[in-house]
Amino acid sequence: MATTVDARGLSCPQPVIMSRQALEKGGFPIEVLVETVTSRENVRRMAEKAGFKVRVEQMGDEFKLTITE
Amino acid sequence: MAKLSRFFASRWGIITAGAVVGILAPILQKLGNPGNMGICVACFERDIAGALGLHRAAVVQYLRPEIPGFILGALIAALICGEFRPRSGSAPIVRFFLGVFAMIGALVFLGCPWRALLRLAGGDWNAIPALLGLAAGIAIGVWFLKQGYNLGRSHKASAVTGWIMPAFAVVLLLFRIFRLQFSEGGAIFSESGPGSMYAPLLVSLAVGLVIGFLAQRTRLCTMGAVRDVILMRDTHLFGGVAAIVVLAFLTNLLLGQFHPGFAGQPVAHIHHLWNFGGMVLAGLAFALAGGCPGRQLFLAGEGDGDAGVFVLGMITGAGFAHNFALASSPAGPGAFGPAAVIVGLVVCMAIGFAAREKA
Numbered sequence: 001m002a003t004t005v006d007a008r009g010l011s012c013p014q015p016v017i018m019s020r021q022a023l024e025k026g027g028f029p030i031e032v033l034v035e036t037v038t039s040r041e042n043v044r045r046m047a048e049k050a051g052f053k054v055r056v057e058q059m060g061d062e063f064k065l066t067i068t069e
Numbered sequence: 070m071a072k073l074s075r076f077f078a079s080r081w082g083i084i085t086a087g088a089v090v091g092i093l094a095p096i097l098q099k100l101g102n103p104g105n106m107g108i109c110v111a112c113f114e115r116d117i118a119g120a121l122g123l124h125r126a127a128v129v130q131y132l133r134p135e136i137p138g139f140i141l142g143a144l145i146a147a148l149i150c151g152e153f154r155p156r157s158g159s160a161p162i163v164r165f166f167l168g169v170f171a172m173i174g175a176l177v178f179l180g181c182p183w184r185a186l187l188r189l190a191g192g193d194w195n196a197i198p199a200l201l202g203l204a205a206g207i208a209i210g211v212w213f214l215k216q217g218y219n220l221g222r223s224h225k226a227s228a229v230t231g232w233i234m235p236a237f238a239v240v241l242l243l244f245r246i247f248r249l250q251f252s253e254g255g256a257i258f259s260e261s262g263p264g265s266m267y268a269p270l271l272v273s274l275a276v277g278l279v280i281g282f283l284a285q286r287t288r289l290c291t292m293g294a295v296r297d298v299i300l301m302r303d304t305h306l307f308g309g310v311a312a313i314v315v316l317a318f319l320t321n322l323l324l325g326q327f328h329p330g331f332a333g334q335p336v337a338h339i340h341h342l343w344n345f346g347g348m349v350l351a352g353l354a355f356a357l358a359g360g361c362p363g364r365q366l367f368l369a370g371e372g373d374g375d376a377g378v379f380v381l382g383m384i385t386g387a388g389f390a391h392n393f394a395l396a397s398s399p400a401g402p403g404a405f406g407p408a409a410v411i412v413g414l415v416v417c418m419a420i421g422f423a424a425r426e427k428a
Binding site: 014046 | 078150152154156158159214219222223224225288293296297300301303305359373
């Protein structure tokens with residue numbers, strides 16, 4: 001079952017912490033919503049370092065990261 | 070541009086930014102800035118507070134152009150790269166007081182994290198207890214983060230929210246350029262002491278702009294560097310911090326500015342307990358606010374109104390620190406500095422406990 005992490009408006013490290021908790025729980029694909037480029041980079045770096053695949057889409061001035069195994 | 074952005078986001082990008090800070094800071098010192106204070110965000114904001122008359126410590130009053138330079142450099146980078154995003158609303162009043170106590174802690178040590186690194190790179194071993202204190206304070210902050218500490222979401226705001234700190238930076242620069250005086254009041258410039266020591270205006274401003282630009286692109290943050298290592302064993306930001314120390318050490322050697330020892334260091338004292346304790350408080354406040362003083366300026370430049378409030382809190386904190394004998398001097402801690410550190414730790418811990426989000 002897909003999981004959504006809404007980290008919009010939160011500044012790092014919160015989006016990274018929330019994404020990591022979601023990764024530990026499983027439930028792929030995990031969609032992470034963030035607002036800043038910094039959060040987008042940080043979440044992507046964390047997930048890729050942990051060996052997951054990350055796809056990024058820009059939605060208006062927000063970003064959706066889809067993390068898959 | 071995309072390729073450049075990828076470089077800045079890479080490990081070598083952050084190391085480059087740190088290296089540039091490490092090289093330029095000792096050069097600013099050579100050109101006139103105070104000893105081991107080529108760049109110090111806390112000290113420079115304190116000098117600005119003095120120049121604006123918010124405190125009356127006659128030796129530390131100067132409108133440091135580096136600070137507006139940092140804000141405007143970050144603004145330029147954010148505008149070019151489409152990252153300028155006016156936003157606010159994540160507990161600004163809490164961030165204001167975190168800024169106040171961050172400054173009080175930093176002025177008990179006599180420096181922000183950047184200056185702690187630069188002091189280490191200049192041979193001032195008093196920076197060692199300070200950096201240990203900084204790490205300890207950040208570790209306490211990480212503990213709160215793990216308990217669910219969160220100041221809440223910020224929201225998109227109108228353009229004026231994003232532009233107000235850059236506008237403030239421009240006003241500060243104009244005050245400096247024209248040395249504005251209003252009858253008895255107006256900007257005050259030290260005639261002796263560290264406040265009277267400064268690099269040429271245009272050099273300081275140019276260095277500020279360059280560092281502001283690079284730091285916005287790379288997210289350079291001393292607090293984040295330590296936090297990420299403790300929180301998730303991520304050493305990305307730490308590369309920037311290491312580069313500052315290594316390059317500043319080498320540049321100091323070349324310029325004849327490396328003088329190892331504890332005693333007689335410029336704008337420093339040798340009370341280890343309070344060098345440590347001051348930075349525990351500062352580190353905790355930075356961790357709870359999500360960025361070191363430099364990072365808060367860069368965020369303010371890219372439109373983050375909450376970071377701007379933290380900066381104003383720090384400038385206000387400098388007023389308290391010098392008006393109420395909290396700040397240290399080369400002779401040692403101020404009369405009420407140690408008490409203020411303890412009060413600050415209690416307040417910051419209370420904020421940490423109170424702002425936990427229930428799971």
